[in-house]
Amino acid sequence: MPLCNAYGILMNVRCRELSLVQKINAVLLGVGGARKRTFETLNKSGITQSRESFRNIMDDLGSNLSSIIKAKVDSGQELRVVFGNFDYRILTNIILRNHRNSDMHWIAHYVTFDRVPSSHLDDSKPIVPDIKDFDNVNYLMSKTKLDEQRENYIILVARVLIEFFPALEPICDAVPPLVPHR
Numbered sequence: 001m002p003l004c005n006a007y008g009i010l011m012n013v014r015c016r017e018l019s020l021v022q023k024i025n026a027v028l029l030g031v032g033g034a035r036k037r038t039f040e041t042l043n044k045s046g047i048t049q050s051r052e053s054f055r056n057i058m059d060d061l062g063s064n065l066s067s068i069i070k071a072k073v074d075s076g077q078e079l080r081v082v083f084g085n086f087d088y089r090i091l092t093n094i095i096l097r098n099h100r101n102s103d104m105h106w107i108a109h110y111v112t113f114d115r116v117p118s119s120h121l122d123d124s125k126p127i128v129p130d131i132k133d134f135d136n137v138n139y140l141m142s143k144t145k146l147d148e149q150r151e152n153y154i155i156l157v158a159r160v161l162i163e164f165f166p167a168l169e170p171i172c173d174a175v176p177p178l179v180p181h182r
Contacts, residue, residue, distance in 0.1 A: 030054035077113045
């Protein structure tokens with residue numbers, strides 16, 4: 001994840017329209033209750049968008065949500081509300097009147113619909129009775145595909161690093177200018 005985040009920051013510096021990572025970081029910080037100063041500091045570093053951008057993103061996401069949910073329910077899709085909680089405790093070394101141990105209990109919830117109808121499926125027993133008998137070969141990438149993907153990522157990251165770090169200029173001839181398409 002840190003490598004993807006760093007890559008997203010570098011790509012945003014290269015092209016301002018490539019700001020998905022910054023938007024995701026802004027949403028995570030905003031939902032997590034980050035302060036304005038945190039947003040400003042991280043925005044200057046290119047890690048996140050501004051606090052105002054976070055508010056605009058949240059407004060855009062929820063602008064017509066009620067009508068979308070109503071239309072899906074009216075069309076016969078089954079509504080599901082999913083909850084997830086995250087509990088943690090912050091312990092202090094020195095307990096003062098305004099600085100105490102804290103128990104945090106966060107809950108996230110969202111509405112979802114099945115993309116594929118599943119009401120006709122049998123829920124009384126698993127599809128594969130024993131997990132040892134499950135053949136996941138059809139669901140995983142092959143070794144050659146994984147190797148190709150890794151090679152492509154190496155080329156892309158190397159090109160970006162060479163572009164932004166002049167000390168790596170001597171090795172630019174060793175990095176292909178394009179990812180080979182097969």
